[in-house]
Amino acid sequence: MNSENKNDQKHQEKMAKQKAKVDAAIARADKEQGVVIVLTGTGKGKSSSGFGTLLRSMGHGNKVGLVQFIKGNWGDGAVVGERAMFQEMPLMTHKMMGSGFTWETQDKSKDQEAFDHIWPQAKAMLQDESIHTVMFDELTYMLAYKLLAWEDLKEALESRPKMQNVIITGRGAPSALRDFADTVTDMKSEKHAFQAGIKAQAGIEW
């Protein structure tokens, strides 16, 4: 056997092992239910990952719901790229928190009012069996700033339709939420272009 053939064989064995692992994991996982996915951490990619998953879901013909709890904070009037796309997607119901919570507002009672206005609409999505996946973008900040109590969120999640999926994004997901969730990804920022003085740009950061 020449060395190329040996290499080929090694590669084949490696791939077969990998395939066996994947197949076994698939066979073991037989509970059918919707999942709660938490995308947290300081790294870039939390919201865009959620949007990508909604895209995936819609690609299968499913209805999805998205509630954005924080307005883009890259400057007033900036057109946020994904929103232009969402408007073209008939399978998506998209809501944004009214007055637009941002770092700019600095007014807790106004924020609470805006939250109290949007929350019943968000909860309604969690009661709608026709919605395959609900995404609450940047919801963790609502917990951190105590606009929303964990117990209220938990109750809403627990009483949702069994097959519905929920994606929750934002930094600093509290441990109660992490414990409750089925899938948690902690996006660690190893480095960010911003730190090297590279300007944030439309189409990447917003």
Next chain:
Amino acid sequence: MNSENKNDQKHQEKMAKQKAKVDAAIARADKEQGVVIVLTGTGKGKSSSGFGTLLRSMGHGNKVGLVQFIKGNWGDGAVVGERAMFQEMPLMTHKMMGSGFTWETQDKSKDQEAFDHIWPQAKAMLQDESIHTVMFDELTYMLAYKLLAWEDLKEALESRPKMQNVIITGRGAPSALRDFADTVTDMKSEKHAFQAGIKAQAGIEW
């Protein structure tokens, strides 16, 4: 001052501080250039995050390019949700590696052939100034299985148009690529529904 007002003031100070931090960081970052973003790690969300960013870019009217180096590995014939959506997006050029590298093939020379066929097309995207953002989905495996040499990738990235962004996804990004990149997010899997025996489902996992 009653306790609610005190709380409000505290909140306002916290928000103002946060806003000042964000503003200062924005002011410091004045280099205008495209960035190389690496989304790696074992957590769920790497590819979907890249797709979400492409969506964002297209929402600003930009052209994007996507090359997928691994075919979905959730079973033959599975309709992969995002692909159905991509086909409806006139701003996206979408290519897939020919024979479809998966854990199923187990044939290195066939994989190399398929890679050698797609790579010139991928490189052509890196030479096309009209493409705002290029995504190479699961490219890290091509490096890991030595179908692609780091030096070749590096050269292609270095000679691309100055304002072009590149997103590279996949587990186990090598350190040379991490060092080269402008932004690196390491997506740590804290837990995954799969491990708790929950079946993977269309619209979430593929």
